[in-house]
Amino acid sequence: MNTATGFDWLHGRGGYAYGKALKEDARRYYGCRQGFGAQGTMVPNDDTFCELDPKMKDQWGIPVLRFHWKWSDFELRQVLHQQKLIAELLSAMGGKFSGPPETADALKVIRAGGAVIHEVGGAIMGERRPNSVTNRWGQTWDVKNLFMADGAPFASTADKNPTLTIMALAWRAVDHLIEERQKGNL
Numbered sequence: 001m002n003t004a005t006g007f008d009w010l011h012g013r014g015g016y017a018y019g020k021a022l023k024e025d026a027r028r029y030y031g032c033r034q035g036f037g038a039q040g041t042m043v044p045n046d047d048t049f050c051e052l053d054p055k056m057k058d059q060w061g062i063p064v065l066r067f068h069w070k071w072s073d074f075e076l077r078q079v080l081h082q083q084k085l086i087a088e089l090l091s092a093m094g095g096k097f098s099g100p101p102e103t104a105d106a107l108k109v110i111r112a113g114g115a116v117i118h119e120v121g122g123a124i125m126g127e128r129r130p131n132s133v134t135n136r137w138g139q140t141w142d143v144k145n146l147f148m149a150d151g152a153p154f155a156s157t158a159d160k161n162p163t164l165t166i167m168a169l170a171w172r173a174v175d176h177l178i179e180e181r182q183k184g185n186l
């Protein structure tokens with residue numbers, strides 16, 4: 001999840017300037033604009049999941065994934081908290097905040113699901129089924145010798161970028177796989 005805000009020199013005079021005033025504002029405020037982007041964490045919820053589309057297929061006749069998405073209170077409150085903090089930071093810096101107010105509708109401030117390119121957890125890991133697709137090693141419950149070593153088994157979307165965690169989980173999964181293989185379990 002992600003939200004962005006900032007203040008804008010075009011609002012320096014309390015509204016959009018035009019003509020000569022615009023040029024004066026551009027000179028006066030140039031280099032003084034500050035924007036903030038905030039990344040947050042998303043926890044799993046029952047309304048956010050993917051499944052095989054019952055109708056649509058790709059060019060090879062394989063069913064495509066269908067995504068369902070709903071922000072929960074957890075993410076929406078987080079976004080409002082981010083807005084509030086960013087406004088406080090900008091004010092402390094002597095800036096004027098031109099982003100949405102703290103009381104804004106969080107659904108209008110938060111970016112649409114899928115827009116942040118860090119979405120993970122399509123085949124979530126967990127302690128047991130039916131709430132998860134894989135165990136803690138990324139090994140699927142349904143197929144014993146199938147391990148997911150990508151972003152799919154993430155148990156949540158952290159506020160951090162995913163790639164290093166994907167690598168760490170893949171490493172951990174392979175260590176486990178080797179051990180299980182040596183024991184003759186796979």
Ligand SMILES: Cc1cc2nc3c(=O)[nH]c(=O)nc-3n(C[C@H](O)[C@H](O)[C@H](O)COP(=O)(O)OP(=O)(O)OC[C@H]3O[C@@H](n4cnc5c(N)ncnc54)[C@H](O)[C@@H]3O)c2cc1C
Pocket residue numbers: 062117118119120149150151152161162163164166
């Ligand atoms: C522009 C951009 C910038 C990013 N920057 C960062 C960054 O700076 N730091 C960071 O940590 N993360 C970053 N990310 C996120 C990171 O790249 C992803 O989280 C990560 O690549 C996900 O890995 P994955 O293996 O789960 O999925 P992917 O890397 O998406 O791999 C999925 C693979 O499955 C293949 N595939 C899909 N459908 C099928 C099918 N039906 N049959 C066969 N193959 C299929 C795809 O072709 C693809 O190769 C960025 C993402 C984007 C898009």
